[in-house]
Amino acid sequence: MKLRIDAGLCQGHGRCYDLAPSLFGDDEEGYGKVLGDGVVPPSAIDDARRSVLNCPEQAIRLIEDE
Amino acid sequence: MSVGNRLAGDRWEKRDRESRGVRSEIVTGPVADWATDFSHTEPQWAADPHAITDDLRQRCPIAHTDRFGGAWLPTRYEDISAVAYDTEHFSSRSIIMGNFRSPPEIAPIGGSPPITSDPPYHRDARKLLLPAFTRAAAAKLEPTTRSFCHSLIDAMDGRDLVDAAADYAQHIPVRVIAEMLGFPLDDGPQFREFAENKLEGINVPESRRVTAMSALYHYLLAQVHDHLDDPRDDLTTFLINAEMNGRKLSAAHVVGTMELLLIAGSDTTASAIGASLWHLASTPADRERLLAEPGLLPTAIEELLRAYAPVSMARLVKEDLRFRGVDMKAEDWVLLSYPAASRDPAQFDRADQVVIDRQINRHAAFGIGIHRCLGSHLGRMELRVALEVWLERIGEFSLADPSAVTWSRGQIRGPRTLPVRICPPRGG
Numbered sequence: 001m002k003l004r005i006d007a008g009l010c011q012g013h014g015r016c017y018d019l020a021p022s023l024f025g026d027d028e029e030g031y032g033k034v035l036g037d038g039v040v041p042p043s044a045i046d047d048a049r050r051s052v053l054n055c056p057e058q059a060i061r062l063i064e065d066e
Numbered sequence: 067m068s069v070g071n072r073l074a075g076d077r078w079e080k081r082d083r084e085s086r087g088v089r090s091e092i093v094t095g096p097v098a099d100w101a102t103d104f105s106h107t108e109p110q111w112a113a114d115p116h117a118i119t120d121d122l123r124q125r126c127p128i129a130h131t132d133r134f135g136g137a138w139l140p141t142r143y144e145d146i147s148a149v150a151y152d153t154e155h156f157s158s159r160s161i162i163m164g165n166f167r168s169p170p171e172i173a174p175i176g177g178s179p180p181i182t183s184d185p186p187y188h189r190d191a192r193k194l195l196l197p198a199f200t201r202a203a204a205a206k207l208e209p210t211t212r213s214f215c216h217s218l219i220d221a222m223d224g225r226d227l228v229d230a231a232a233d234y235a236q237h238i239p240v241r242v243i244a245e246m247l248g249f250p251l252d253d254g255p256q257f258r259e260f261a262e263n264k265l266e267g268i269n270v271p272e273s274r275r276v277t278a279m280s281a282l283y284h285y286l287l288a289q290v291h292d293h294l295d296d297p298r299d300d301l302t303t304f305l306i307n308a309e310m311n312g313r314k315l316s317a318a319h320v321v322g323t324m325e326l327l328l329i330a331g332s333d334t335t336a337s338a339i340g341a342s343l344w345h346l347a348s349t350p351a352d353r354e355r356l357l358a359e360p361g362l363l364p365t366a367i368e369e370l371l372r373a374y375a376p377v378s379m380a381r382l383v384k385e386d387l388r389f390r391g392v393d394m395k396a397e398d399w400v401l402l403s404y405p406a407a408s409r410d411p412a413q414f415d416r417a418d419q420v421v422i423d424r425q426i427n428r429h430a431a432f433g434i435g436i437h438r439c440l441g442s443h444l445g446r447m448e449l450r451v452a453l454e455v456w457l458e459r460i461g462e463f464s465l466a467d468p469s470a471v472t473w474s475r476g477q478i479r480g481p482r483t484l485p486v487r488i489c490p491p492r493g494g
Contacts, residue, residue: 011436012196012438013432014201014442017201026201030196030201053426054368054427054428056429056430
């Protein structure tokens, strides 16, 4: 599973990096960014799902492995 | 042109702008039918806007009023977000719904960029401010905010009856924004007056409105001159020196943005803190749970923000428009009730209940789209610290007199008076 933020939708609410600091960080303007390559370790799947469901702009996608 | 000249020239432009603009007839008095005659300035709205918008969402999801020169009130999340995202048909030129619309020619900049700006100008005006309002920037203000909250509790001096709004919540945000802008820290009470005039002075006669706005403008101008004489590391000096697209900001932009930060940073967060304390004072189960489980506070804060979202914003319709079944006219207002959006049962399970440990909470308390509240990270920090210090120091408390609680009118909703009784520590 891999996380992706749609930069065209993100408005910098920061819910993702508040809720899942191991998966997301912010840039110098407060927009969210996926840390590393975005691959979600099995232990962090719940956090990843919670971030997706709490993003006010629906800007986060959790992509299932092919 | 020197900064001093920039400011001297613009002063007239600003005065002129206040005297231009479009005025509508002031209509007050009881609302006949909320679907066709709504008003966010009447006592019934102040007392319980949620009951009104919950009812409208069912029977007339986009309500109308002839007051304020014509206005619409969508109450469904999907309609509110559709307007918030549609900057092509809806302008932010004026965002406080009342009987005064700023002159059309000030778009796309507006009087207080970036909140009054439309694309494409909005993007750069906002970008300039974003670094000062990140979560990390807010965290730097946490220690002084915390010690200030403690000093407010200290000042209560062991009294068992206090006003959680007037003695506590209302003092915190003005102090923080004064620190950020580099204004005298003791001027807080004056900022609240400025904010009240701007946000609640909707139906006052024109001459009083202009006098109040002029007082705010002259206060800000005095602060600019103080910073020109004595530049320091704060947002005012930053704005004076800032450049956008290789050019210094106009004085109207500098003062307009200062006005935005001062007003938006005052009443909004105070309302969130006050409404949260009102909820905890009147809901023993939630209060006791948070006292027992302080780690739940960040989750609880999101729910309190959802259920008591303090801020609504307005837009102006750019051109006549058929929108989701209603015929909007150019220059009609649309009141974006983020509180109504955040209580829409189509969007939230148990939307009308406060579920203090709600895990999925895509609320719209800070708005959605390009105008997401610039100060949301700051506001969240202040709300968390204010509640942490209150719970740690006060412990058990309850509403002293529910009938004595009063709420603000207009677009920012929070308690103005909130008498609470502090319970003596248990045991001992």
